Every structure is written in C-alpha cells, then in structure tokens.
Amino acid sequence: MNPSLLAGLVGAALVGLGLYGLIAHPHPLRKLLAFNLVGSGVFLVFGVVARRGAAAGYAFDPVPQAMVITGIVVAFAASALAVALILRLAVAGGDVSLDPQASGRRDDGEAE
C-alpha cells in the first residue's frame, strides 16, 4: 500500500470518526474536537491529492498544500471563536448544551 493511499484512508477514517462525534456528543467542546478531526481528515485528502500531483521536479503539487495551510489557519480561528462562545456561555448560563429543550432554556425569550 503506498503512503498516499494510506493517508487517504486515514483521512476518510478521521472524517468518519469526526462525523460520529458531531452527531453523538452533546458537549459543544467535544463537537469542536470532532470538527477538528473532520477538518484534519479533509486536509489529509488535500495532502494526498498534493502528493499524487508530484511533477515537474516537485515532490508535491504546491497548490493544494498551500490550501491546507490556509485551511488550518481558518480552522484554528473557528476553534478559538467557538471556545470563546462556549466559555462565555458557561459563565453566563452555567449550561453549555446546544439543544434548548434539553436544558430547559427556551430560545423564544423576549426580543430586545
């Protein structure tokens, strides 16, 4: 099995694991971890595409690799924003559940 195919399968497995976490974990921080797993799985697929595209003296296609770097930055920014929201919610409400019914908090409170 060549390394790029192997990495591709790892990527697919990570995506699958992350998606399971997305559905099954009630805690938002766990969902955030799941998101990062899916994200890194997707980046691995990019990496496989890049590796397979080795040509013209390059060991890889630089374009998808550059996209992964951009993607990692964006994913980090997303994680940081989500963490800030989770912490703030924990401070404000003491409860960080995402499903309003589960926590008894209703989302149709008064406006303004």
Added chain:
Amino acid sequence: MIAALLVATLAAPAIFLAACFVGKWRERALAWQFLAPAPGLAAGIFGLSHAPVAVDFPGLGLSLTLDPPGALLLAFAALLWMAVTAALWRDRAPGARFGISWLLTMFGGLGVFVAGDLVSFYLVYALVSLPAYGLFAFSEDPEKRRAGAIYLAFALLGEALLLLAFALLAAGEPHGSARIADVMAALPASPWRDAALALIVAGFGMKIGLIPFNGWMPLNYAAAPIPAAAVLSGAGVKAGVIGLIRFLPLGVPMEGWGEALAALGFLTAFYGVAIGLAQRTPKTILAYSSISQMGVIAAALGLGLARGDTGAAGDMAFYGANHLLVKSALFLTIGAVASAGRLSRRSLVLAAALALSLAGLPLTGGALAKLASKAQFASGMPALLATLASIASAMLMTHFLIHLTEMSGEAAEDARRETPAVLIRFWPALALGALLLPWFFADAPGEALSLGKIWDGFWPVAVGVAAALGWRRSGLAAPKIPAGDSIVLYERGFARMMALGPVFETADARLRQWPAAAASLLLIVLALLAAASI
C-alpha cells in the same frame, strides 16, 4: 379616445390611491373617490358601441381590452360604485381604513372588466377580492371576525387556484404571450386544457358562490354594512362572472365540460333557494338569492360552452348586469324599509317588483334578463329547469319580502344606521332606475312586451309567490340551517387541520435537536449521491 378611456379607467382609482399615501390629501382623496369610476363609466358606455377594442403596452407587459359584455358590466358597475360611494361619503366620513379598503375594492371591481392580460387580470382580481375584508371584518363582533376570516380563506384559495390556472394557460400558449385573447385561443389545443378548465371553474366558482364553495357569501353579506353589501353583491361578484366569460373557451364546443358546469349551476340555483328559504334575516336571504342567480348564470354559460356558442357571453353579461342593479337596490331596500318603519303600499309594490324582477317578472329588467337567457335555455331539460328556477326564485324573493316586513327591532336599527340618508331618501328613484335601466341596453326590448312573453314571464312568478304564501299559511316550519350551511363542516375540518399544528411543532423540535440535524446532514449527502447515481 377609447384607448385613453381604458387607461383612465385604471389610472383614476390608482391616482386616488396614490393620493391616500400623502397624509394631508388622504381625507380629500377618499371623499372625492366617487369620481374615480367616472372614466370607467364613460369607457363602458363608449365601449358598448365601439367594442371590442384592445390596447397593448408591450413595454409594460400590459394589455387592456373591452368587449361588449365587459363594456356593459363595466358601465353598470361604475354607475353603482359612483352612486353608493358618493352617498356614503356625503352622509358620513368613514375612517381611512374603511376608505382605502373601499377604494382598493373599487379599483379591482372596475379593473376586472378591462384587464386584457393574465397578470393584470390577476392583480385586479386580487384587489376586488382581498381588500373587501376591510369593509366588514374589523369589528368587536366575533361573528363579523369569523365572517372575515372565512371570506379571506376562500378568497386566498380562489387566488391560488387561479394562479395555477393562469400558469397552465400561459404554458399552453406557444409564443409566450400573456394576453387573454391569445392564451384562450391556444387553450383548446393545449395539453393542460382539462386541468386549466377545472381550476378556472373552481377558482371563479368560489367568487360566485357555486356549491360547494358557497358558504362564505351569506356570512359576508350578513356581516357587511348595507352599502358594502350592495356593492359587493352587485359589482364585486360580477368579477367572477366576467372571469368565467373571459376564461371559458366559449367559441369551441366542449362537451362534457359544458354539461358538467350546467349541472353544477342548476344544482347551485336550486340549492341556494332551498337553503335560503330556511333563513330569516333579509341580508342572508339575499345572499342565498345571489348564490341561486349565479348558479343560473353558470348553468347558461355551461350550456353555451357545450354548444360552442359565443353568444352566451353577451347574454349572461346582460343577465349579470341586471342582477348587479337589482341586487344592490334590494340591499338598499332593507335600509329604506328599516328606516321607514312600515312600508307604504306604494313602496311595497316597488319592493316587490324589484324582488320579483330576479324571477323574471314581466315589465321589469328581470324579464329582459330572462329573455336574454332564453337562447341558452331554449328547450328540453334546460328550459324546464330554467322555468323551475324562476318559480324557485319567486318563492325565495317572496320569503324575502315577508321577512323584510318582519325585521326585528335590532336588525332594523342596524340597517337604518348603516344606510346613508341620501340613499334612503332617493330609494324609490333608485329602485325604479334599477327596474328600468336595463331596458335601454337590451337588444330587442320590444320583444319582451309581447303578450306571449308577458304570460311566459308571469305564470312562474305567480306560481312561486303563491307557493311561498301557501307555505307560510300552512305554518310548516323550515328546518334550522345555519347561515353559510356547509361552512360549518369546513370549519370543523379546518379545526381538525389546525390540531395538526402541534404535531408539526413537535416534529420541528425533534428535527432541530442537534443529533437529528447532524444526521440529516449526512442523510442529505447520501441521498444526493444515491439520486445522482441512479
């Protein structure tokens, strides 16, 4: 000239409407809005001799047309709107909410007769239907609010059916034209002909109260103040008549469709009378009379459709025009009688002539209307049914006259308060006008004066009156049927449907739980993949 008048027919109410949006002009615009139908009146009268005309504005996608049936109905409707509007605003100054609703309804009520393309017809048809809610439903009275909600529900349902019908009509026109004349020419060959016809009959049938869509009308007229009931029953309902005239392919024989519509029409005609006889309030009885009369029109149009007779359009326009005048005059009669307290003998004769005109009483406009319908009800079963319908109408109108004289004090007080004083003062003139005006517009008025025709017109009326009086003397009580009859069933069904609301809410709450939504995301991926791979 005629083109300018057609444009002005729509432009005049539009200008008054625009003026209402400027705060300081609003009051004056509403007070003077009785002038808005003037161009329509002129166009109608002018159009009687110059129709058919068509004006296209390709840049706007707008066409205006006027054919003889439209011209006749336009002239009469404009006249009615002018008279009632002027009287109403001379007598009192209704609020802005009522005034704007009135103006919008009038806009639509005039526009339906001249709109020449699908989109503008749909627009003016919506105007004549929906804003009328504001004429009667804003009230503390729960019964009026109920009537309003039901009215709106039927109006919106009718709009939806017609929108689909018009879409099918447009799709059947190979060159992309939206002119009514073009889409109707293409309809007989269209693959969607039957669906379109069914939707047209159902859509306009709602407006004219064909069964099973008749229930809103009695509630509406009972809830509306008398001037509003007069224009709605007179001019408003005719939007449905002109709709059927415009959108039934009358030139091409449509067997099956024609017979079905005729059967539905006759059924409605007798059903309206039967239920009407069980009612006790004059306004409600008049509403059932309208249902019955519209049934006759639908039956005649159906027979015309079956034979491919374009003449049915003109005949039924005349029939409808007569009904327009008489029915609105009858509503005003309720006010006049209520304020007079007791009917003088002369007034009673006048009121009776007016009422029985709907049954085709000789020497009234109704006799002419009946004559006009003869071409459709020439012989055989239709002729028999038409005669029976006359008898039934005479019974119902006698029933109306009886209850008119026996109005309860409260109902009389309401009627007196609702009717503008001017209209009460000039009621005899109005009633006479309604009886005589059709004579000036009939094709061959002399024919109606022949002895044979007079006898033909007289005996069904006499039989009907006698039957009604005999029934009253017998003391047999009519079964108690609530106003709006079948509407009660619909309301029950609607309530059952509303009970589904919480089911939707629960389902929505479940689906909005995170695990369900996230799983849906994956399901959508898989569904798209599966769909694409088939």
Added chain:
Amino acid sequence: MIAQPATTPGGFLLVLAVLLPAAGTLFSFALGSRAAEKIALGLTPVGFFLACLVAMKVAAAGAPIAYAIGGLPPPLGIALRADGVSAVMMVTASIIVAAAAFYARAKFATPDGVEESRGALTFWIMIQAIWAALNLIFVGGDLFNLYVALELLTFAAVPLVCIDGRPETLAAALRYLLFALFGSVSYLLGVALLYGLYGTLDISLLAQRVGAAPMVWTAAALMTAGLLAKTALFPLHLWLPPAHANAPAAASAVLSGLVVKGSFFLALRLWFYVLPALPTAAPGAVLGALGALAVIFGSVLALRQARLKLLVAYSTVAQIGYLFFVFPLAAGAHVWSPLGWSGGVMQILAHAFAKAAMFLAAGLVAEALGHDRIAGFRGAARALPLTFLTLGLGGLSLMGLPPTGGFEAKWLMLRAAAASGQWIWSLPILGGGLLAGGYVYRILAPALADGEAAIQARPERSREAIALGLAVIALALAFAPQGFFDFLEIGRPFASGSAP
C-alpha cells in the same frame, strides 16, 4: 462554452468591489468604533455605485466581465467573473447593507464619553465584512477562493447574532457557528475531491472537464450538503430561528435577507455553472423535495409563533424552500429553463428585500411597543402606520400576491412547472402562499383592528422610511421589464445564444 479572455475591460471593478469593504474593516479596526461607523456609512454609496457600474459593464458587453488576479489566469491564478446574476446580486447586497447600516445608526452609535463601544465596533466591522464576503461570493470564480469567502461570511455573521450578549443569543450563535463549520468542511472536502479529479478549481475550466462519474457526484453531494447547512434548508434549519429572531433587527435583516443567500448562491454556481452539462434531474428533484418540505414546515411553524420576530424567522425557513425549486425547474437547456431561472433569481431578490424590510419593521415594532408579542398588537397599526404598511407590503410579497416580486417569482416558477410537466412543484408553491396568507393575516388583523396600543417610544420617521423603502423595492420588482430577465441570462450556461 465560449472561451473568455481572463481579464475583460472593467474587470478591475470586481476586485475593487471586494477590496473596498475589506479595506473598510481593516481601517475600522485600527481607528475604533466611532470611525468605523463613519467608514461603513461612507462606503455604502461608493459600493452601490461600484455595483451599478459592474451591472452597466455587463449589460454593455452582453457577456460576463472577468479579472485574473495578479495577471495570472486560471488554473494557477484566481479569476473573478461577474455575469448578469452576479451584478444583480451585488446591487441588491449594496442596497440592503446600506439600508441596514443607516437603520442601525440609532442602536449602534458609540455613546458620548466613551472612547469606543463593544457593540458599535463589532457591528460596523462585521457588516462591512459581510458585504466584502458577499461580493466575493457573487463574483468568485475559484471554488477554494469561494470557500474563504464563505468562511469570511460565517465569521462575520456569528458575532452579529450574539452582539447583545444574552445567554440565549450566545447559544444561538454557538449553534450557528458549529453547524456552519461542519457545513464548511463538507464543502471543502468536495473541493479537495474536485481538485484531485481535475487539477483545477476554476468554475469555467471545471465545467469543461467534468463528467458524470461517481467521484464527481460525491464531491457535488458533499459540497451541496455543506452549503445547505449554511443556507438552513429544512431539515438543517436548527440554528436559524433562534439566531435570526434574537439578533438586533438591523443584523437580522442582513442575515435573513442576504447571508443565507450567499451559500445558496454557491449552490447555484455549483449545479448550474460547474455541472450544467451533467444529468442533474434526480439530485435536482431531491433538492426540490427538501425545498417543498421547508415551505410547508416553515410556514406552519411561522403560523404558530407567538412572537413577531420568530414568525418572520420561520417565514425565512419557508421562503428558503422556494429557492430550491430552481434546481428542478431551471436545469438543462429546455425552453422552460429561462422561466425557472428567472423565477429562482426573482425569489432571491424578492425575499431579500421583503424580508429585510420586515425584520427592520419588526425591530421598530418591538422598540415602540416594548415587546413583539403578536397577541399584544391590537390597534398598533394606527399608532405605527408606516411600519405596519411595511409589514403588509412585505407580507404581500411573501404571499405571492401581485404586484410584488414574490408574485413575479411564483408566477415564473409555476409557468416553468407547468411547461416542464413537473406540476408537482406547484402544490408547495401554492400551499406555501396560502399558509403565508395565514401568518401575514395573524400579524395584520389584530394590528389593524380597533384598539389603543400603548406606545413606549415613537420610532424615528427616517428609520420607518428605510424599512418602507425596502418593501417598496420588493413591490417594484413586479414591474421588472423583459430586459431585466434577459440580463439575468447573461453568462448562464445554456442561456439562449450560448448553448454548447
């Protein structure tokens, strides 16, 4: 497909349209909230002018205008392209952003005596960022560049949801963020696969290369599902009602009117510009069916809300559903495709203006009455005539009654449905209109009834006028001439004249 030069005259306008609000966010961030407000407001007329210039260039050329960034054409470089729909969307976005910005001045002014305030800085920067992201989404020609634009849009939209800091808005924002993030990675995964298959992400190059292979469908399915999550198409709407109903009115107007259309626009790009040559009838039907469910569920739920803003938010769930009828109705090169296409775009525009107007008006109602419970609206129309006129006109468009853009959209879609023999789509289109009639009635009937509403604060006339202005535009769309629909065809694959 006709080969197009990488850069056409006027193409630089596209870069400016993106960079102008982007630069605005940077300067605003450095200079503080007081300056941010001035910068954002000052940019609105310039951005509107730019969008109009783009539209004029496209109309004059009768073909899309394009720009290869850095002078480097695709596949290595990134191209921007504006066709008829792009230009129309840019103009729409600039109008609604401007309206929301001027409306928001009352709420998001930096108070005197404070150097800078949290809400003001956040609002004025995020609204510019949303604008930049939308403009890029409308003109982007590269699927990865569009991913960045999509993220820019999400990052700008989320803080607006929770700008007032109440716990329920924080929860709504978090839900929105997390779900949108999964949408993003799903989209990105599809992008990776497409690159792996064809070695380019340029839309027009891809359109020439794609074939109906299972891998392409996988990529398309992943990208589409991701975009649907961000568009909140039923049943992925979990985040929308609380987010849109709890955000400040000006933000809700932009979120509901524009932001959800951004991701929808990319779905259009994907199916109609990347995959137009493929047989898309079956996936199109899946999307249409989801749209139908959205129309029914969203409308019924809107009918049952007790609060105006939640009602309007659920109405967005329903109206988003209508957008998806474009997939079965406009696909392919049939005679009815232009009808379906025009209907879909008209629905985007009509809903954008009508819904923005209604959210702005709902905000005024809530400010004036101190609450937005529909049960407490008795007589409110007499006290706030302009605001309820706005709600009424917007409602007319949602119901699809003439003369409104909403009517025009339904009329075109119904004709496409009839002409294509797909009459099934006419049922949700009409049923949704009836249900919309029901919920609009629920707002207006009590408000127009007699009664004295207790007004706490009378809204400023100028803000009422802004909301009304948007509603009037939604109305005016009904009078769009044929030339407007011809303009929408510019650059559409299979549009008459450019059939392959």
Added chain:
Amino acid sequence: MSVLPLLDIGLALLVVAVAAWTIAARNLFASVLGYVAYGLLLALVWVRLHAPDIALTEAAVGGGVTGVLLVTAGKRLDALKATRSGAGPGLRERIVAGALSALVAGALAFVVASLPTPAPSLAPQAAAAAAGPGAGLGNPITAVLISYRAFDTMLEKIVLLLAVLGIWSVGADDAWGSAPAPLRRARPDGAMVLLARILAPIGALIGVHIFWVGADAPGGAFQGGALLAAMWMVAMMARLLEAPRIGSRALRLALISGPAVFLTVGLAGNILAGSFFAFPPGFAKPLILFIEAFMVLSVAVALPMMVAGPPDGESKP
C-alpha cells in the same frame, strides 16, 4: 519488504487510534489531551506525505497553539463545572450515527482510492511560473500563498482578524478596552519561569528564522508567526509578559498590519505591475518578504490574543 511501509501503517493506525480515543473518551479533559497528542502525530503524517510546510504548521498550530487553547478551555470549563452537558443520544441513535458516518467515510475512502492516475497537477504550471510571478522563490508553497493565490491569503488574514474581534465581542460591555484574563491565574513556580526565560527567546529566534528562510525552504510567514505566537504565550503563562489591553492602538495596528500591507501592495500592483496583486518584475522577492514580515507580526499577535479570549475587565486601568 522495507521497514518504512510498516512504520507508515503503524503511524496510520496510531493516528486513527488516538483520534478514536478523543471521540470515545468519557472525560472531556482526557479527550482534549488526546486531541493534542493527535495533533503532534498528525505532523508526522504530513512529513511522510512530503509536506514539511504543513507539518510545521500542524505542529505549531494543531499541536501547540490549539493545544493551549483547548487545555485552557477545558480547565476553565472544569472550574465552572460545565464539562457535562445533558444526556447524549441513546444507543439506537448512536448506532444510526455510526452507520451514517461509516457510510460517508466509506464513500470517501472509495473515491480517494479511485482518484485518477496520472493525477492532474498544477506543479508544472507552478514550476513554469517560478520564473515569472513567483520570481526567485525557492519554496513553491510560499509562491502560491503570496503570489499566485495571494487573494486567498490576504482574505484569510482578514478572517483571523474577524475571529479576534468576534472573540472580543463576547466580552462584557464594561470590560471593553481592557486586557484579557491571564492565561494562568496562579503565580508560576520558578522552574516554569526559568524555562520560559530560556525557551522564549530561542523559540522566537527560530520563528524569525523560519519566516526568513520560508521564501526558499520549508517555512514561511504563518509558520514563523505561529512559533513566535507560541513563545509569547509561553512568556504569558510564566507571567513574564501580560496580555495587552485590547483598546491599545499599537495592538490594533499590529493586528491589521499584515492584511493591510498585503492589501496596499496588492492595490499598488495595479499601477506598478498592471494588475492587482501582481509584483513589478525584479521587485517580487523583496516585496514578498516585506509583506511576509508584517504577516508574521499579525499572526504572532493574533494567535495569542485569540487564545487569551475576551477582555475581562479586571486589569482595567
């Protein structure tokens, strides 16, 4: 059979196992620690995929900065007793979730396994462009990021900025303008301080080096900036440095400097080189280094500010 494939397979299994642990762990904190380890392992996978630039990024961001972010978050949630959240879905839902996830992952694995050969690639174009728009850059990834796809990179920096503002915006109104809470409340012990005193300057030097060589060798603005950011965070954790006030003009300017300079040079390109984001011939390399220098600054400041969180008002002047 050489050892390398076995090592590859072992690494792959380990990565998947650690990932599975982060999902399966019952305890939130254990799951977070699992993720940090996962990030470091992933860097190795990137090395094996001939992606040293990504490996550097993953190690600095995925393992380092994200690790601090998540561990800090886990601790704070623990302190707030908010590590549990409702009951999860039941067994049946879990099975459905597992089946759906497996189906999607299976489809993905199938597609990845059937990617076409020869693979399409832009490497030849990139090689050809190295003489032109990417003039003088030995590292093709830097050329892609700063030249061919400059638009992406500039916008991504704005995304970072929006995230910073978004994080700040969840703070309280009356805390606005003040500094974020310290990364560690407790006074650190001497060993930590000593470590920081030694590590931070060395790390910072390496960071600058990575940026400087990034034009030609693996590395670049983001990796360098991320390392600098990590060192600043080390110093902050040792309480050698405190987080700045968010109202500080210098902080704001540092944050926008990267995208602002990029945008300005990009706009100037239209006049000087005939196209937005084009570089005038001969000046490409110095200009790119100029832009990158400011990007390093922005990244180095933005990442720690994102980890530090919203202003908390206690350190208000």
